[in-house]
Amino acid sequence: xxxxxxxxxxxxxxxETLSLTxxxxxxxITSSTYYWxxxxxxxxxxxxxxxxxxxxxxxxxxPSLKSRATMSxxxxxxxxSLNLRSVTAADTAVYYCARQPLEWLDYWGQGALVTVxx
Amino acid sequence: xxxxxxxxxxxxxxxxTASITCSGDKLEDKYVSWYQQKPGQSPVVVIYHDNxxxxxxxxxxxxxxxxxxxTLTISGTQAMDEAxxxxxxxxxxxxxxxxxxxxxxxx
Numbered sequence: 678x679x680x681x682x683x684x685x686x687x688x689x690x691x692x693e694t695l696s697l698t699x700x701x702x703x704x705x706i707t708s709s710t711y712y713w714x715x716x717x718x719x720x721x722x723x724x725x726x727x728x729x730x731x732x733x734x735x736x737x738x739x740p741s742l743k744s745r746a747t748m749s750x751x752x753x754x755x756x757x758s759l760n761l762r763s764v765t766a767a768d769t770a771v772y773y774c775a776r777q778p779l780e781w782l783d784y785w786g787q788g789a790l791v792t793v794x795x
Numbered sequence: 796x797x798x799x800x801x802x803x804x805x806x807x808x809x810x811x812t813a814s815i816t817c818s819g820d821k822l823e824d825k826y827v828s829w830y831q832q833k834p835g836q837s838p839v840v841v842i843y844h845d846n847x848x849x850x851x852x853x854x855x856x857x858x859x860x861x862x863x864x865x866t867l868t869i870s871g872t873q874a875m876d877e878a879x880x881x882x883x884x885x886x887x888x889x890x891x892x893x894x895x896x897x898x899x900x901x902x
Contacts, residue, residue, distance in 0.1 A: 714891065716891075716893075723881065723893060723894075723895050723896040724830075724832075724838065724881055724883075724893040724896070725893065726890070726891035726892065726893060729891065737890065739890070740796065773837060773838075777891070779885060780826040780828065780843070780844065780884075780885040781826070781828035781840060781843040781844070781883065781885070782828070782830075782838075782840060782883070782891070783840055783843070783849065785837040785838055785839070786837065787837055788837055
């Protein structure tokens, strides 16, 4: 059974960088079948896709976040990561990582609440 | 950019059929997935590729996609089905697009 677990600081100051890591267990991040995605959900709001990355490092971002977001993959640790720069209160959300068999998202992490506040 | 539109809320009586719609331009040309999210929990996929059910999802969940509208149908709705439901498509690039979500109330 594939499991994903987000980790990272729960509190980030405005203008700083939000950094999260997703650890994948029960399956290899180097599988050719999957992308690996980040999705966020502000409190009381809907789901917002941030971006997806392939194990080779090829990545795709939501256009409105592309200038601030960077994803990476560490195949030796079976992990992938998200950095979001210059955060504001609007970036406060539960951040999810998920496995993406291209057209859909089949396994999700439990989510990590990140609050942007001074 | 591509947009998906869902009704904010749908109500259904226990045992009845609930239908949640998702609208988008030429939606039938894309694969639609549906996710169920209960309060405080991560989303769970209930339908993918328009009408396929993942292992473990009850048969009362079904999906269809035609024209500009996809529909998630829950037959014999149970109290445990009360949740938020999101549709999602994969657009080119690739990109992932979610609908705004529908709150299903079972009363």
